[in-house]
Amino acid sequence: MSNSRPIGVFDSGIGGLTVVRALTHHLPHENIVYFGDTARVPYGPKSSQVVREYAAQDTDVLLEHDVKMIVIACNTVSAVALDVVQKRAKVPVVGVIQPGAEAAARATTKKRVGIIGTIGTINSYAYVNTLRQIDPGIQAFSQACPLFVPLAEEGWTDHKATELIAKEYLFPLTLEKIDTLILGCTHYPLLTTIIGKVLHQSVTLIDSGEATAVTVKRLLDEKNMRNASKLKPNLQFNVSDVPHRFTEVGERFLGQKLGRVHRVAGFAA
Numbered sequence: 001m002s003n004s005r006p007i008g009v010f011d012s013g014i015g016g017l018t019v020v021r022a023l024t025h026h027l028p029h030e031n032i033v034y035f036g037d038t039a040r041v042p043y044g045p046k047s048s049q050v051v052r053e054y055a056a057q058d059t060d061v062l063l064e065h066d067v068k069m070i071v072i073a074c075n076t077v078s079a080v081a082l083d084v085v086q087k088r089a090k091v092p093v094v095g096v097i098q099p100g101a102e103a104a105a106r107a108t109t110k111k112r113v114g115i116i117g118t119i120g121t122i123n124s125y126a127y128v129n130t131l132r133q134i135d136p137g138i139q140a141f142s143q144a145c146p147l148f149v150p151l152a153e154e155g156w157t158d159h160k161a162t163e164l165i166a167k168e169y170l171f172p173l174t175l176e177k178i179d180t181l182i183l184g185c186t187h188y189p190l191l192t193t194i195i196g197k198v199l200h201q202s203v204t205l206i207d208s209g210e211a212t213a214v215t216v217k218r219l220l221d222e223k224n225m226r227n228a229s230k231l232k233p234n235l236q237f238n239v240s241d242v243p244h245r246f247t248e249v250g251e252r253f254l255g256q257k258l259g260r261v262h263r264v265a266g267f268a269a
Contacts, residue, residue: 004227006031006234008062009071009143012054013041014153014246015186016073017253018234019096022213023071027220030227031234036250037242038260042149043076044118044185048091051120059088061238061264067091068225071216075117075184079126092219099215100182100208101130105138107204108180112230114203115142116174117184118149127184141176145169145185152187153249158194165200166191174199182206189251194257235259240267 009020009026013036020034037043037058043051055077058083070091072078072085078095086093104113122144131138147165162249173181183189183202189207196205220226220243227233239246243261250258 003068003225004031004229005066005068006033006236007069007071008033008035008067009073010037010058010062010074010077011186012036012043012076013038014250014253015149017250018186018189018207019071019209019212021254022207022210023216024218024235025211027084027226027265029230029233030220031237033062033067033238035061035232035238035264036246037240038243038246038266040136041071042118042268043074044120044146045150047077047122048124050075050078052081052084053252055084055086055191055228059085063089065236069094069216069220071212072096073186073209073212075141075186076120076124079121079124092223093122094212094216094219096124096128096185096212097184097206099211100184100206101127101134103208103211103214104180104182107206108138110176110177111138112176113138113140114172114176114178114181115184116145116169116181116188117142119144119146121184127182128230139176141173141178143169145172145188148191149185149187153188155249155252162191163194163198166194168199168220171193178203180204180206182208184208187253193202213261237261238264240264241247
């Protein structure tokens with residue numbers, strides 16, 4: 001099998017582009033196929049059963065592109081449906097929970113770690129349970145921050161309203177004297193300036209997408225699956241709804257032009 005085959009990445013919508021951004025930084029020659037299920041976003045408030053059904057369908061979209069690996073850029077899917085993707089894919093699968101938790105465990109010195117994410121991710125206790133498996137001595141404190149997603153998509157990354165909401169969300173975590181905070185949603189890296197400001201820069205922020213990209217790079221090296229070509233990689237973007245909004249907002253998440261975005265038919269909201 002050719003190592004030039006693409007890495008497949010999927011998310012419930014736009015946020016996973018921050019993971020693609022990290023992947024292109026660490027693996028600048030890898031071809032990537034991205035699928036955002038924009039017709040059915042968000043996944044966070046939905047039941048685990050529905051998320052697992054969606055995850056299987058999202059996986060099938062990527063498998064049609066003969067991907068060599070699948071990266072689940074969605075924290076919610078990584079939390080409740082990792083096993084679904086692994087059984088269906090028959091290629092290596094990497095979620096964002098394990099890499100993010102491992103990075104936080106390495107970073108913390110006081111063993112007091114905060115986690116912010118969508119309601120679905122927080123209620124799954126996926127990060128908490130993974131941290132305990134890595135180091136039972138770590139104390140974890142969780143906080144759902146659902147309003148961070150629309151604020152990031154609106155581009156309100158340095159706005160007074162965002163700062164006020166961040167203070168409200170993060171106040172309970174400051175009382176717990178955390179020294180490390182996992183950004184458990186792929187939208188949240190866009191808000192690191194305000195989050196850091198509210199936490200007075202005294203807390204190490206862990207970008208799960210960045211940690212995931214490092215893990216993907218290591219796995220590709222271990223399995224001798226790196227693309228040997230030094231040509232400009234092919235980045236292909238697919239969505240399940242009309243692509244206008246995705247294209248407009250996505251370029252801010254990716255940090256570069258998206259080019260043509262393809263719509264995948266058959267996904268009803």
